[in-house]
Amino acid sequence: MQNYNLLISIIIPAWNVEQYISKALESCIAQTYTDLDILVVDDASEDCTCEIVGQYCKKDPRVRLEKKEHEGVSAARNKGIELAKGQMAIFLDSDDWLNCDAIQILVKSYQEHPGYLIGAKPTFVSEQEQCSCISDSVDKECAAVVLSQHDALMNTDTDYYRNASACYKLFSLDVIRSNHLKFDKEVLFGEDGLFVFCYLNHVKGMVYHNVSIWNVLMRSTSSTRLRYNEKFMTSIYGVEKMLAYPHExxxxxxxxxxxxxxxxxxxxxxxxxxxxxxxxxxxxxxxxxxxxxxxxxxxxxxxxxxxxxxxxxxxxxxxxxxxxxxxxxxx
Structure with missing residues (x-):
């Protein structure tokens, strides 16, 4: 495949995911785009997650493991941002997996639209529906939608472009670091949307591909599917922080x-x-x-x-x- 001369860091926060982490890593290793830095940040797992990741580190030098004290997914992602070696990064949840051409599609789009946030569509898969194979994307040549910064920000509250999630997207680590962007550890629900909103204020806009490159496992125990929790109130604080953040x-x-x-x-x-x-x-x-x-x-x-x-x-x-x-x- 074409060489774009960009090292892409895949940042994977992990906590007690021994059942899922292998599939996530296999999907990274199987990418058609091979210039990768695969960084697993373990948030003090108490199961065999670290041992499994350690086996992959031995098999593939692109896979790295960083252990840290338990602070939550935002702190784990922030540690990943700090340690990532690439020029660009994606955030992959430890129970999700990529189609084998996911990074290739994102990087190609970035080369065509430098200075933009690059996004694509996920497929949501139930635990009963998931299969063992890692497929490629269909309709990969689907025309991209190019949004100005203003239009991208105006879609903060819509589902179509999935700006409530930091997944399914390719970010510039230089933009993140030079503007001191981090995932807010005080926002326990909605922290992804806050991060994406802040990021969009420092780029030209967003390019969105209506192509599914990402598989999201819908676990019955996922934090986003739990019954009401008082921590949900922090999602309101997240939107208030968007209002307070210097934006257009x-x-x-x-x-x-x-x-x-x-x-x-x-x-x-x-x-x-x-x-x-x-x-x-x-x-x-x-x-x-x-x-x-x-x-x-x-x-x-x-x-x-x-x-x-x-x-x-x-x-x-x-x-x-x-x-x-x-x-x-x-x-």
Missing amino acids: KSDEIDTMLKKFLVTKSLNMIRRYLDCENTDSVIPKQYRYYIRKYKTAYLKTATAGETIRTIMILYVPFSIYAAIYRKTHCVQ
């Missing part, structure tokens, strides 16, 4: 972020109620943010969204909760 100052972007924050708060209250919680303290915290930014949200809200917002803000929580549970069949 436009009313459009600020309004989008305020609406995004209200939408998150409304959805968190719903998730809270779906889990049969009754305490009013947590919803009161979300109501504070809804009230603070409701003007921006209500400008484009539907009639149903407006009614829902007004009820959450002004109807006593016990009454709203009873109405919600009855209409949504929550016991």
Whole structure:
């Protein structure tokens, strides 16, 4: 294949993933693009994760293992950023795997569009659906969508370009380091979206390929699929940090972020109620943010969204909760 003269670091945070780490590493080693630095940052695993990674280090000199104390995925990724040897980097979760031409597609796109964040589409795979083979991508010549910085930032709150995740993307390590970008350890849910938002403020925009190059394992025990957790509140702090981060100052972007924050708060209250919680303290915290930014949200809200917002803000929580549970069949 064509040599692009770029060393790509694949940064893999790992914690107690002995069941999955082999497949992730096999998919890295099988890449058609071979100029790789494969760095596993182990977050104090208590199972056989390190032993398995150590075996791969012996078989392939591109694989490296860094051990650290247990601090969470953000700290592990930050250590990976610090130690990565490449000019560019991707962040691969330890239970996900790449199609064999994933890096080739991303690097080729970066060569055609230097100075942009490069992204592509993931495929979400259940534990029952996953297979042992590592495939290549279909429709790999699909035309790319080139977004300006403004348009990329305006898609912070949408699902299509997957900007809520730092995965499925190729980043410049020079941009990350020169602008002191890190994953925020205080934001436990939504830290990826905050990182991508900050990064986009230092590049020309985003190039997105509607081509699936990445396989995401939907584990039943994944943190994003757990019942309501008070740590979810930090996702709201993440959006507030986006508002505070020096970004392209436009009313459009600020309004989008305020609406995004209200939408998150409304959805968190719903998730809270779906889990049969009754305490009013947590919803009161979300109501504070809804009230603070409701003007921006209500400008484009539907009639149903407006009614829902007004009820959450002004109807006593016990009454709203009873109405919600009855209409949504929550016991």
